[in-house]
Amino acid sequence: xxxxxxxxxxxxxxxxxxxxxxxxxxxxxxxxxxxxxxxxxxxxxxxxxxxxxxxxxxxxxxxxxxxxxxxxxxxxxxxxxxxxxxxxxxxxxxxxxxxxxxxxxxxxxxxxxxxxxxxxxxxxxxxxxxxxxxxxxxxxxxxxxxxxxxxxxxxxxxxxxxxxxxxxxxxxxxxxxxxxxxxxxxxxxxxxxxxxxxxxxxxxxxxxxxxxxxxxxxxxxxxxxxxxxxxxxxxxxxxxxxxxxxxxxxxxxxxxxxxxxxxxxxxxxxxxxxxxxxxxxxxxxxxxxxxxxxxxxxxxxxxxxxxxxxxxxxxxxxxxxxxxxxxxxxxxxxxxxxxxxxxxxxxxxxxxxxxxxxxxxxxxxxxxxxxxxxxxxxxxxxxxxxxxxxxxxxxxxxxxxxxxxxxxxxxxxxxxxxxxxxxxxxxxxxxxxxxxxxxxxxxxxxxxxxxxxxxxxxxxxxxxxxxxxxxxxxxxxxxxxxxxxxxxxxxxxxxxxxxxxxxxxxxxxxxxxxxxxxxxxxxxxxxxxxxxxxxxxxxxxxxxxxxxxxxxxxxxxxxxxxxxxxxxxxxxxxxxxxxxxxxxxxxxxxxxxxxxxxxxxxxxxxxxxxxxxxxxxxxxxxxxxxxxxxxxxxxxxxxxxxxxxxxxxxxxxxxxxxxxxxxxxxxxxxxxxxxxxxxxxxxxxxxxxxxxxxxxxxxxxxxxxxxxxxxxxxxxxxxxxxxxxxxxxxxxxxxxxxxxxxxxxxxxxxxxxxxxxxxxxxxxxxxxxxxxxxxxxxx
Ligand SMILES: *[C@@H]1O[C@H](CO)[C@@H](O)[C@H](O)[C@H]1NC(C)=O
Ligand SMILES: *[C@@H]1O[C@H](CO)[C@@H](O)[C@H](O)[C@H]1NC(C)=O
Ligand SMILES: *[C@@H]1O[C@H](CO)[C@@H](O)[C@H](O)[C@H]1NC(C)=O
Ligand SMILES: *[C@@H]1O[C@H](CO)[C@@H](O)[C@H](O)[C@H]1NC(C)=O
Ligand SMILES: *[C@@H]1O[C@H](CO)[C@@H](O)[C@H](O)[C@H]1NC(C)=O
Ligand SMILES: *[C@@H]1O[C@H](CO)[C@@H](O)[C@H](O)[C@H]1NC(C)=O
Ligand SMILES: *[C@@H]1O[C@H](CO)[C@@H](O)[C@H](O)[C@H]1NC(C)=O
Numbered sequence: 077x078x079x080x081x082x083x084x085x086x087x088x089x090x091x092x093x094x095x096x097x098x099x100x101x102x103x104x105x106x107x108x109x110x111x112x113x114x115x116x117x118x119x120x121x122x123x124x125x126x127x128x129x130x131x132x133x134x135x136x137x138x139x140x141x142x143x144x145x146x147x148x149x150x151x152x153x154x155x156x157x158x159x160x161x162x163x164x165x166x167x168x169x170x171x172x173x174x175x176x177x178x179x180x181x182x183x184x185x186x187x188x189x190x191x192x193x194x195x196x197x198x199x200x201x202x203x204x205x206x207x208x209x210x211x212x213x214x215x216x217x218x219x220x221x222x223x224x225x226x227x228x229x230x231x232x233x234x235x236x237x238x239x240x241x242x243x244x245x246x247x248x249x250x251x252x253x254x255x256x257x258x259x260x261x262x263x264x265x266x267x268x269x270x271x272x273x274x275x276x277x278x279x280x281x282x283x284x285x286x287x288x289x290x291x292x293x294x295x296x297x298x299x300x301x302x303x304x305x306x307x308x309x310x311x312x313x314x315x316x317x318x319x320x321x322x323x324x325x326x327x328x329x330x331x332x333x334x335x336x337x338x339x340x341x342x343x344x345x346x347x348x349x350x351x352x353x354x355x356x357x358x359x360x361x362x363x364x365x366x367x368x369x370x371x372x373x374x375x376x377x378x379x380x381x382x383x384x385x386x387x388x389x390x391x392x393x394x395x396x397x398x399x400x401x402x403x404x405x406x407x408x409x410x411x412x413x414x415x416x417x418x419x420x421x422x423x424x425x426x427x428x429x430x431x432x433x434x435x436x437x438x439x440x441x442x443x444x445x446x447x448x449x450x451x452x453x454x455x456x457x458x459x460x461x462x463x464x465x466x467x468x469x470x471x472x473x474x475x476x477x478x479x480x481x482x483x484x485x486x487x488x489x490x491x492x493x494x495x496x497x498x499x500x501x502x503x504x505x506x507x508x509x510x511x512x513x514x515x516x517x518x519x520x521x522x523x524x525x526x527x528x529x530x531x532x533x534x535x536x537x538x539x540x541x542x543x544x545x546x547x548x549x550x551x552x553x554x555x556x557x558x559x560x561x562x563x564x565x566x567x568x569x570x571x572x573x574x575x576x577x578x579x580x581x582x583x584x585x586x587x588x589x590x591x592x593x594x595x596x597x598x599x600x601x602x603x604x605x606x607x608x609x610x611x612x613x614x615x616x617x618x619x620x621x622x623x624x625x626x627x628x629x630x631x632x633x634x635x636x637x638x639x640x641x642x643x644x645x646x647x648x649x650x651x652x653x654x655x656x657x658x659x660x661x662x663x664x665x666x667x668x669x670x671x672x673x674x675x676x677x678x679x680x681x682x683x684x685x686x687x688x689x690x691x692x693x694x695x696x697x698x699x700x701x702x703x704x705x706x707x708x709x710x711x712x713x714x715x716x717x718x719x720x721x722x723x724x725x726x727x728x729x730x731x732x733x734x735x736x737x738x739x740x741x742x743x744x745x746x747x748x749x750x751x752x753x754x755x756x757x758x759x760x761x762x763x764x765x766x767x768x769x770x771x772x773x774x775x776x777x778x779x780x781x782x783x784x785x786x787x788x789x790x791x792x793x794x795x796x797x798x799x800x801x802x803x804x805x806x807x808x809x810x811x812x813x814x815x816x817x818x819x820x821x822x823x824x825x826x827x828x829x830x831x832x833x834x835x836x837x838x839x840x841x842x843x844x845x846x847x848x849x850x851x852x853x854x855x
Contacts, residue, residue, distance in 0.1 A: 219333070222336070223373060228306065230303075231269060237619040257292060275361035311618065330649075435613060448570060456542045485509075507530075546632065587705050619637065675757065679707050703847065715839075731749055759850075760817055763793070772811065782804075793835065796816045
């Protein structure tokens with residue numbers, strides 16, 4: 077009796093295993109739909125392609141996962157490598173790529189990585205919101221006619237941030253649906269969350285059926301990430317919101333607080349992995365979501381998803397999907413990634429996407445350590461529990477270990493490593509390196525410790541990890557950890573205390589680049605400068621799921637309505653929210669015009685009047701911040717924009733060797749070089765002598781105007797514009813100019829191969845400065 081079911085299971089599994097070994101999901105992409113076929117005809121066309129390579133009708137039908145039929149023409153199917161290669165040889169096929177169980181992960185450093193808090197201060201809305209002014213918001217009607225679509229982990233619809241109280245009717249152009257599923261039905265959509273769909277076929281093809289104790293097969297967000305990003309882009313204004321322990325009390329609000337949200341759940345938990353390892357999102361699922369989002373009628377797409385490094389355009393469902401979205405004038409904003417500060421790490425580099433880096437806001441969460449010798453060391457935390465203001469015995473973890481702990485792990489407070497006898501009632505210094513930070517605190521607590529100091533290792537750089545620990549704690553820099561070690565060595569009875577966390581606002585300098593924000597240069601096309609822009613991504617408060625703790629750690633059972641989170645995942649929806657407002661104010665502007673407005677008005681000076689810095693305090697470069705820190709008020713009135721159409725992007729693709737992705741378009745025999753894409757920034761890689769670049773600006777300001785050219789060339793490079801004065805006599809007028817970029821002979825020999833130098837140029841009149849960063853490397 078016991079054996080029979082086992083055998084049955086094995087028999088059932090065997091064919092599946094065989095299938096897994098040779099067959100994978102491939103995406104077969106034909107480009108843009110010609111628009112002539114009805115939906116059912118398209119599916120049968122896809123089916124007929126499958127019939128070419130499959131033996132039977134049934135096999136062809138069973139292998140098909142998705143038929144993309146709105147804007148994107150293509151399908152996802154289970155194929156053998158041979159079947160895939162036969163399909164890729166067909167004339168009409170643009171590309172075929174295998175959907176690996178790629179480590180697509182949400183761009184989030186673990187929630188406890190940079191948690192923050194804020195005192196009552198009239199709010200901790202997204203940072204820019206404070207600067208944005210009611211005028212801009214009211215001009216944009218708070219975004220109420222704009223639909224922001226998000227590809228993410230779903231949404232927690234009960235959050236007050238998604239209330240539709242007092243909202244007007246849903247825009248008539250909306251064609252989306254509210255897909256029902258476990259714990260999510262049509263009552264969970266309203267006039268705020270106007271659409272919800274989920275995509276799981278690719279995930280289940282790879283991992284098998286969703287483990288329903290980990291997530292719901294519906295748009296309900298059990299992770300928190302999707303709730304956070306969607307409320308950052310378009311959450312309502314909620315008074316008296318707060319993070320864990322009542323910290324950060326104030327008003328929370330999204331960038332476009334009346335914008336409509338359309339939720340596309342594409343990311344799911346990785347079986348056998350902890351939530352803190354993030355989710356996974358499959359190519360074919362995202363591709364389907366983008367195709368639907370375009371057809372549903374979203375105006376802005378916010379995608380805080382990417383790979384660890386950039387993918388080629390035709391193997392990248394976000395890049396291709398975004399291109400189809402751009403054709404319908406949808407603005408697509410994506411996270412640059414969290415793989416910084418290493419160079420060449422950014423993802424989502426396609427020039428039709430807004431690629432967003434992450435930076436700090438002007439607040440810190442100070443919780444100093446005071447040592448028995450009177451020394452005070454700066455620390456940061458958002459831990460709700462507090463020590464009494466008196467001295468406690470202080471020990472270094474490596475001196476209080478139990479059992480067999482290797483020497484290099486001894487200071488790290490790994491689970492089970494501390495001796496309760498030696499730790500009880502004491503403050504323990506633990507070093508970062510291996511293990512989860514939150515777990516180090518839990519280990520100190522387990523061993524009876526009363527408080528915990530988390531020391532950066534040398535490799536952690538200058539960014540402190542603000543965590544909501546489960547016992548009184550603070551985090552300190554490496555140099556300060558060394559000071560504590562020296563103090564412990566210097567005395568028989570070392571003592572210390574941790575002063576409870578306190579928010580300090582208007583800290584300087586701010587903003588500064590987050591160390592984790594992925595950096596350029598762009599490895600897919602070094603002639604396109606990326607990222608495009610930076611926005612707040614460090615310690616951002618937004619709505620949270622009711623089913624995940626603020627630290628996402630399994631041993632943490634706390635529940636919060638709002639949570640503070642860091643990552644380029646958080647900065648991307650800030651830009652999406654701003655784009656929604658711009659879209660509302662300028663409904664006729666193209667996606668490129670909206671991006672240009674955001675980029676050319678971005679700030680490169682911080683709140684002490686100096687250039688933006690990295691976490692280390694060094695000056696940052698455009699490979700960290702792109703054009704600078706976004707400034708939505710200025711972006712609403714940019715003066716001039718660098719526009720680009722869908723056709724311009726097709727021409728650009730010709731120039732980088734991608735055959736046409738639109739059956740109605742043929743590449744010219746000599747396409748323009750990629751540096752001539754009408755981009756609001758300028759990157760020239762491997763300059764040898766002189767390059768001339770053409771750009772065209774459109775006057776979006778008042779009628780008559782004169783703009784003058786100025787530049788600060790990169791060291792050793794000369795920059796000239798012809799003409800250097802632009803005269804406009806009406807709004808909408810376009811003017812072209814040529815920029816000549818020349819390497820001075822004497823510098824050619826001095827430059828290291830492929831080392832970049834940076835500068836900028838501007839067009840300005842009395843009201844506007846239209847600024848473009850320049851990055852040049854020499855051959
Ligand atoms: C949706 O679910 C809720 C809670 O289970 C239930 O009260 C409500 O009637 C459902 N609505 C619809 C339209 O099914
Ligand atoms: C589903 O997830 C739970 C919780 O992690 C785990 O205990 C269980 O074994 C999983 N079930 C399957 C079938 O993998
Ligand atoms: C905010 O909420 C807290 C706890 O929910 C409450 O004690 C406090 O009175 C509220 N403050 C305001 C201004 O509503
Ligand atoms: C991109 O395509 C080129 C040429 O086909 C190939 O050499 C390169 O490895 C690809 N890069 C990635 C990241 O797939
Ligand atoms: C301690 O662990 C190391 C490596 O795990 C092992 O080589 C060593 O024999 C162990 N020592 C004792 C005393 O158990
Ligand atoms: C503290 O003393 C120990 C043992 O004498 C030594 O190994 C260590 O380097 C000292 N640390 C500092 C920071 O002086
Ligand atoms: C730069 O251009 C000169 C003249 O066209 C050529 O001789 C030289 O090989 C080029 N250098 C590189 C590094 O491409």
